[in-house]
Amino acid sequence: MSNFPAEIILFIFMSILFTVASYEIKKRFYVPVSPCLLVFGTLARVIGTYFGDLGPTVSLLDDLDPVIVQLAVMPALIFEASLGTDWYTFKKIFWQILPMATTVVCLTSFLTACVLKYMMTYDFGWNESLMLGVILNATDHVAVMAMLKELRANDRFETLLGGETLLNEATVVVFFNICLDSAVGEVKVSDRFVSFFQLTLGGLGLGLGFSLALAWSIKRIVNDMSQEINLTVVTAYVLFWLADHKAGCSGALAVVTLGLFMSSYGKTLISPLVEKSLHDFWHITGVNMEAIVFILAGMLLGMLIADTNNLGINEVSMLLALFVLLHIVRGIVVWIHFPILKRLGYGLSIKEAFIMTIAGIKGVIATALALIGYHHSDLNERFRSLLLFFTIGTVGLTILVDSFAVKFFVRKFGMDTLSEVQENMMLGVTTAVLQQTAKKVERIRSLKEFNLVKWDEVMNLAGPKCLLNQIMKQTKVGKKLLKKYPHDTPEELLEKYVKKFNLTTSVLTTETRRRFFTTLKGIYWHEFEAGQCLGYTVLILIDSCNQALDVENSAMCDWEILEKEIYNPKLMNFLRISSKIPIIGRLFKYILYERITLTYDAASTFIKSHEEAQELIDQMEIDIDELIFHEVMKESHIQIESCKEFIGTHITENYPEVIAEVQSKMASHTLLLSQRKLISKIYHQGVIKKVEYDHLLTAIDHNMKRLTFQSTPHVPSIKEMLKNRFRKAKAKDIEQLLPYIEEKHFQPDVMLFEEGQPINGAYLIFNGRVREFGNCINKELSIGNIAGVHHLLVNCRGNTTTAVTLSVVYAALIPPWISEKHVFMEDLYKEAAEEVLLLNKAKLGLEEAKNEHICRVAQRSIVRHVHEGSFIDLRRGALVLWGRVKKDKEEFSLLPPTKKIIQSADEAIVMLFPAHFGGILKQHKSISAAFASYYIRSASKNVNLNIKNPASDELQGLNTTLKLQKREVLRTKTDEEKD
Structure with missing residues (x-):
């Protein structure tokens, strides 16, 4: 007994070695892993006694305490399975899954018990027959999901089968514990009911409590992989042990509840940098735990085979008969439930019902329960031997026979082929x-x-x-x-292949819409990982896509779905009124701001992601008609406009402080992530050592934690707003300006200034919306924008635009002489760069340039205030917006790209073109053509995304064939013209 730990360690490493070998066999010969593990375990038990130290190891496992097996294996297997569940589809088809995991289990267990007792003539009591019936109806989540992934079955049907096996595991464990207690002692029927409710309700309640505790704890750990993973491990195992061995409730149900919570809401509490490692860890743990159980079962099966007193040829024939009868029993029960199942969730077809009948593959849970029963000394020895033999034999047969049967019928029914x-x-x-x-x-x-x-x-x-x-x-x-x-060239095959498809407009439109939403879900998750939206925000955004996919045959409606989720007018009004109540009003105000922050965060992320998805889908190019593509993009644009209108009406006008807060958080998060990536890059290049790397990351993660628990938003003061708008100005410059700033309050439809009138100043908006329009300008402005900013520039003689309030507006009137203070000039020209270019198109040689081309270049350029003698790098080229850089260059002149670094001849404002613009400018005769070329190139620039959606193949491009053919025609024409 002194060598017990060493022998256990030897067994664990031997199991992992067998696992590696089994997976290699699967790759080469397409044999499932589980039967290979059973065979390895059986061989190890039969011949292991002849190999020195291996003999005591395999013999010792014959008497292993079942509690150790249960506590070591169950939490990992159940948590890993529930963690990987698609929560949206699971809850959508929950009412389909529930009968499959409850009444189907009860009825099949009872009928199996009847088969064992009356048809197979074994002298088992009812409690023993029911226990074996329950074990033989425990479906295996890992085996079923692995089989379905090989088949590439429908996602919804996959989740239905996976959800059934997940809840089946928890239900079977509950029934097994009740049957085991009844089999080893007299238990009243009333006590069984009490025990059932204690196990189920207690397990659910304890699982929910631990889920909330884990959420509270893990939220306070930032970017610490070992700590976050260890916390999930400790929580899952302690929860199982406490529920099963101390609280008298179901540890399996408790861990399922914890895993489903983590798959739904908890995944956003894990640091984005840790999430993939967490899933990888639990996957490897699940694989190894499953391997250990199968190898242990194989060893015990080897022991039974060696012991001819307990088993004979009759048991083998009975096993084969039992295998067939189990399918008949499951088929009867599934078809009894079919009228109900086809009306719930996404429905159920006859083909799917047939597949469900033969897809009840047994596996590791049944094996683990059989091991527990086998080692229970209070059970009859003959029954224990048959329990283990029938269970392991059924597991092996279902994995071998049912896996191939499911694959055959799925392909026969055409359920795995591409549409x-x-x-x-x-x-x-x-x-x-x-x-x-x-x-x-x-x-x-x-x-x-x-x-x-x-x-x-x-x-x-x-x-x-x-x-x-x-x-x-x-x-x-x-x-x-x-x-x-067979002998055609690729070109000939492709030509024939294309002609084979005759797809309707509605089918193509639906598929385009579906892939748009799939892409959008990936972009939402990327936004969360990049720190550009909150955790709960990404959940409801992805949920809105899933709901829209449920009605994918109709026009896009994801904004209507999202708006109902994030904004309840009655609730908001109640919170607004309650926030004014003395004392307790602070609590309601906090809740109100939380809701508004979530609403703005979701709405702003919705707009940004939809626009990015439009661009990304256009680049990906799916093979459909251009009109269909543009129709779907038009639907997306309508959703964006509805969202913008909502923001303007419900947030911009009433809660400007929330906008400032959310934008500040997003900017802070972007900077912190950028710092973290740069430090990691420097470390991996060997510039700094591990101790320095750890210190630097600790400092950044400390700031991330502060950002996570930041206080309630507040309205920025005039002083703060001015500091944000004029970053070049020092504190004393702001203090000198403040006395000349006038606060203004306007009702809707009030004209702030009119085109052609003398300049009175410009308006820095604190709250509300303003429309500014003129000859070349038409835009809507809100908090933080300056209406009429170009009127403050040097040499501006009168108002060139008109501004009208669209809502109640609070603004600060900035005096027109502000540009005389040169510390404000650079920021003023940055703000007004688009307007300066649009209003001076003739002077700049941009008469032929489109406004959107000018705005794109202006947005991506850098505005600099240079002084006499300042050095200017002109590799990109530049425009002089004010002053002189060279004596022979007037205001609004072009500075062509050059490798030389020049010195400014005088004080000036210079707009340096974006990166790569210099090369584009050299290729074109006019600056207008260069602006157009830059616009096209920047629009088609690839968007790099780490899309964490299981269906990554869904992100194939829309329009490839047609667009590639067009490009080939254009290229050919160009080549001919050159020749």
Whole structure:
């Protein structure tokens, strides 16, 4: 007994080695992992006694305490399975999952017990028969989900089967504990009911309590991988132990509750930098725990095989009969429930019901429960042997036979094939890949270092036809074409392939809309990881996409869905009134600000992400008609405009302080993440040592924690607003300006200033909305903007625009002489850069340039105030907005890009063009053409996203074939013109 720890450690590492070997066997021979592990365990038990130290190890495990198995294995397996559940689909089909995991389990367990007692003529008592019936109806989440992922089944059906196995595990454990207590002692029927409710309700309540405690704790840990992962481990295991061994309730249900909480709301509490590592850790832990159980079961099966007194050929035939009868029982029960299941959730087809009948694959939970029963000394020895034999035998048969049966029937029913529209879109991407491959081949052929390449061999291994053949073999239409035209070239196959699709406008529109929402979900999650929206915000945004996908055949409505979720007028009005109550009003005010902050955060992220999704989808190019694409983009634009109107009406006018607070937090988070990435890069380059790296990260994470728990927002004062707008000015400059600033209050539809009238100043907006319009300008301004900012610039003789209030407006009137104070000039010209260019198009040579092109360049340029003798880098080129840089260059003159660094001849305001603009300017004869070219290039610039959506293949481009054909035509024409 003194060597017990060493033998256990040897067993664990031996199990991991067997796991590695089993996965390699699966890759090579396509044999499921679980049967391989059972075989390895059986062989280890049978022959292990002849190999020195291995003998005591495998023998010792025969008498292993089942409590150790249960406590070591169950929490990891159940938590890992529930953590990876798609929460939205799970809750949507919960009422389908619930009967499958409760009444189906009860009825199949009872009928299985009847089969064991009356048809198989074993002398088992009712309690023993029910216990074995419960164990034999424990479906395995890991095995079922692995099988479905290989088949690429429908996501909703996948979640239905996965959800059933998840709750089935918890339900089976509850029933098993009741049956085990009844089998080893007299228990009244009333006591069984009491025990059932204690196990279930107690498990749910304890799981929810631990979930809230974990949420509170983990929120206070920032970017600490080991601490955050360890906290989930400790919580899951302590919860299971406390529920199962101390509180007398179901540890399985408690851990399921914890895992589902983490998959729904808790995932946003984990630091974004840690989230992937957390899922990887639990996945590896689950795989290893599953392997240990199967190997342990195989060893005990080997012991039973060696012990011929307990088992014989009759038991083997009974096992085969029991395997068939289990399917008949499950089929009867599923079809009894079919009328109910097809009316709940997303519904259920006859084909899906049949697949559910044969997909009740047993696995690690059944095996673990059988081990617990086998080691329970109060049970009959003969029953314990049969319990273990029947369970492990059934597990092995279901994994081998049912897995192949499910795969066969899923393919037979066409449930795993791509739809025509999906196949068509994959074809578009394939076309792009083949064209790029052909170009790459030509480029490599021209390189001298590849003169000895065996091109026939390369083309057979990695050429366009090889790739196209492999892709077509996996598709329904492609497979038929390939069989009919095996010797065609890739170009001929593609031409025939494209002609095979005849898709309706409605089908293509629905698919385009669906992929837009899939892309949008990825962008939302990226925004959260980049610190650009709150954790709860990303959950409701993704939820709005999921709800919109449920009605994907209709026009986009995700903003209408989101608005109902984030803004309840009655509740907001109640909070607003209650916030004015003495003493307790502070609490209501805090809640009110929390709701408004969430509302603005969700609405602003919605607008930004929709705009980014439009750009990204356009770049990805899906093979559809241009009119369909633009129709879907138009739907998105309507949603954006509705959201903007909502922000203006409900937030901008009433809660300007919230906008300032949210924007400040987002900017702070962006800077902190940038600092963290830079420090990590420097560390990995070897510039700093580990101790310095840790100190630097600790400082940044401390600031991140402060940002997380920041106080309630407040309205910025005039002084704070001026400091934010004029960053070059010092505190004394702001103090000198303050006495000349006038606070103004305007009702809606009031004219602040009129075009052609003398300049009275400009208005820094504190609250409300203003529309400013003129010859070239038409825009809406809100908090933080300066209406009429270009009127404050040097040499401006009169108002060039008109401004009208759209709502109640609070603003500060800035005097027109402010530009005489040169400390304010740079910030004024930064704010007014677009207006300066638009109002002086003729002077700048931009008469032919479109306004949107001018605005894009102005937004991405850098405005600098230079003094006499200041050095200016003109690699990008520049425009002089005021003053003289060279003696021969007047105001509004162009400074062409040059490698020279020049000195300014006088004081001036210079707008340095964006990065890469210098090269574009050199390629065009006019500055207008350069502006247009920059606009097109910047619009098509790739957007880098780390999209954490399981369906990453859904992000294929829309429009590839058509657009690539157009580009090829244009390229050919251009080449002909050159020739």
